[in-house]
Amino acid sequence: MIDADPDANISDLINKQTNFRDTIAGVITELGRKLERKEIPPYLSEKSLVEEEVFRHIITFNNFDLIIQGRSEGEGCYCSINNILKHLIKILAENYKITIIDSPAGLEFFARKTSIDVDDLILVTDPSKMSFHTLQRILEVKDEVSLDFKNIWVLGNRFNGKNKNLFIESFEKNLGNHMKLLGFLSYDGEIQKFNLSGKSLLELPSNNVVYQQANKIFSQIV
Template identity: 20%
Template sequence: MTKTITIAIAGKGGTGKTTVAALLISLLSQKGLVLAVDADPSTNLNQALGLPLDENRTVGRIREKMTEDVSKGRLSPTIPKQEYLFGKIVESLAESKGFDLLAMGRPEGPGCYCASNEFLRASLDKLVKDYKYDYVVMDCEAGMEHISRQTTRDVDVLLIMSDPTMKGVTTAARMKELIGELRTKVGEVGLIINRVKGELSPEIKKAIDESGLQVIALIPEDPNMAGLEMKGKPVTELPQESPLRSKVKEIVESLRL
């Protein structure tokens, strides 16, 4: 693979975007090397993937410490700040078979100076280039403006998650409208409706049509999920024939990833 494919998954909380992101990462890691980016401050992607995470090694904590060190003169002027940040980001990677996980953690606070954000964007892009990742999969927070703050990379595929409710579809439609305001270029956009029971209501079908969003998958309620969640097991332990895993496989095939 010559070009790194960047996939972002967005949606309001509770729609299952982290679950779908984890399954995508698991499947794509069988095809190439994946950089998994947990861009949601709640940092749940590692649990879905079955990886431990040191909260003190998120990118947010690294950036906060660098900002503090710079303001208090603790960072030697002989150390290039970009080089320092990149080294710390590499150290923070949680490695697994076929993929590395980078947890963004908390977004920048009011005291965070702009240069550190520029360093962060450059560091992420350098990471992808140096490590020659085939895929970047970003599990995003509810809003999408942070995509431009965290990377200068174009997004090849944006998957917007919704549940089968009017509120979910309305939120998804609003996200689609916000794409034009991003500094990031976005290629293909698709809507995934999760936890579908039976047919979608006529009202929801109409709302989807009016939004202009293309539905790429209707994922049925998966009875296997409740058992995994009760036991605290990662979603990657879903049976191969489970409805959820099967649908995510179909998404990978339909998007030719």
């Protein structure tokens, strides 16, 4: 699992404290310092050094591993971190059965072409007119930068029975030719409570309604 949101929040959801030095940004910063202090022999390639260090800092769980992108300290752009991420995703995809990338909301991520060779793009949307506009704009950006996905899915989150039908109607009319509807998750008070009280979502009971909905929904593509 790659948390590719510079405003990383997966650690919050699973209540896991993470250090800056365990993120890709942290690894790069530390390597930069070592290079400055001439603690690294100049004949070693930067690319393989970063790769080695990132894999050394992978956060492991029972049945998945987590890599956090993190945010570079101070000013500067994400270009270098982005190139590294692109390279790492390729290696991960070759070594893991499934690679999941959680990207930041909006279009920046697509325009930067981080997500090459993605099988399933899942756009999580809430019941609002704004999210329809976002879905439409994502299609435009995808074509502008010639990105290709095997499947583009839309997953409705925080939906209830009534707004589900309204959404489906509008979806079929406007987006049905370009995207497929993956399913809907309901709003759930228990999830909100877990999040507010800082409890890990990994401890959500298996009889939780949204957990069961998600299980069924994702079994379509996993």
